[in-house]
């Protein structure tokens with residue numbers, strides 16, 4: 295007899311429905327699992343046998359072959375334990391045939407038969423819904439997450455017996471107790487019901503950043519065009535505050551972006567409460583973060599910081615203090631907007647479309663450029679600090695801006711600048727122009743490829759002449775020249791102008807000039 299149940303695996307940040315088939319035939323009792331299982335899936339055999347016995351089911355004294363289809367996709371994770379156990383029950387006649395036709399199952403089995411929560415339930419449920427299945431059996435601990443997907447009957451189970459009873463009789467166990475599921479969830483095809491929470495953010499406001507109007511303006515340009523930015527200044531000048539104000543100035547996540555962000559959080563094993571609101575992700579890894587922590591890793595692969603910051607901000611405070619290997623590894627996701635990992639011979643790709651906000655001291659002691667105090671760095675220490683801020687990753691940063699120290703007396707005399715809500719309106723308008731230009735929601739000038747650049751800046755315009763003269767004068771590389779045009783386009787978008795003007799190019803050049811007090815590359 296053949297048993298057949300639907301399960302889910304993960305592929306990148308998407309779910310993959312897997313048909314789990316169990317064949318039961320004479321021979322020495324053992325379980326063979328075929329269909330590219332990873333190590334965690336292969337071990338399922340050792341969990342399924344005691345789990346079935348401890349729940350009072352019979353483990354067939356026969357040779358069992360479990361096939362995971364489609365055969366060409368690698369199956370990652372432990373969520374396939376439950377459908378495998380169910381397929382064994384069907385193959386051995388302990389569950390009726392065809393009882394699993396309209397349901398998928400996810401969950402890890404403990405040896406005593408309890409069903410334990412797994413990662414990636416949200417993308418799994420999205421795949422189940424798109425396959426046209428009607429219900430999904432999930433561990434109690436994943437109930438809140440599974441309910442975010444509309445159109446599915448979610449069946450929470452605590453053990454294998456409850457799952458079998460549902461398949462046999464349709465009896466749905468009571469809702470699990472414990473922390474309430476995420477209420478007010480927008481749902482996968484939601485209508486932006488959580489927009490208000492997106493504007494609440496951290497409670498910090500750009501209006502509270504005093505005396506740093508140039509830096510606030512640079513931040514506005516970076517957020518509007520999706521450009522990476524570095525804030526350079528001594529300690530205590532508000533660099534961290536500038537970065538922390540940023541998420542609430544960005545427009546809330548769109549429906550599609552929300553699904554991606556929530557799926558990433560589901561895979562990382564983090565709670566979904568933050569992802570349910572539409573605030574853009576803000577990640578602030580500390581300087582001891584390893585390469586695997588930054589890019590992702592492990593088996594099955596877990597997303598790293600660059601993926602957790604997808605469609606949001608990655609804030610690296612004291613950028614120069616991170617391990618050089620970690621910094622240089624950022625250049626690839628910055629360029630390609632995704633991360634590719636090879637795990638167990640199979641490539642896994644995670645999205646990583648973030649805005650990098652980095653902060654750094656102007657030198658190792660932090661005092662360089664400050665009038666009243668002297669920098670104590672020796673030339674060799676200065677050179678080493680500069681080396682840490684150069685290389686392929688730094689070359690991909692479009693905006694460099696000084697955040698100088700202000701005397702307290704002077705700060706009290708400064709007028710308030712733009713508030714976060716004013717910035718949010720201007721940024722949203724500029725982003726709407728960019729989405730229209732590139733014909734894709736969420737596209738920004740930073741996404742423009744080299745082929746698109748001639749359309750951004752007409753060759754015959756005065757602005758183009760200014761840009762070319764600056765490129766010659768300061769020996770800008772092709773990448774540097776393109777960066778200036780893209781930033782100038784964003785400045786013009788904020789200005790509501792159809793064409794890039796000279797003043798827009800000059801402002802963009804200014805953001806490169808801040809790099810150690812002179813235009814480089």
Ligand SMILES: [Zn+2]
Pocket residue numbers: 657658659660661662669670671
């Ligand atoms: Zn110094």
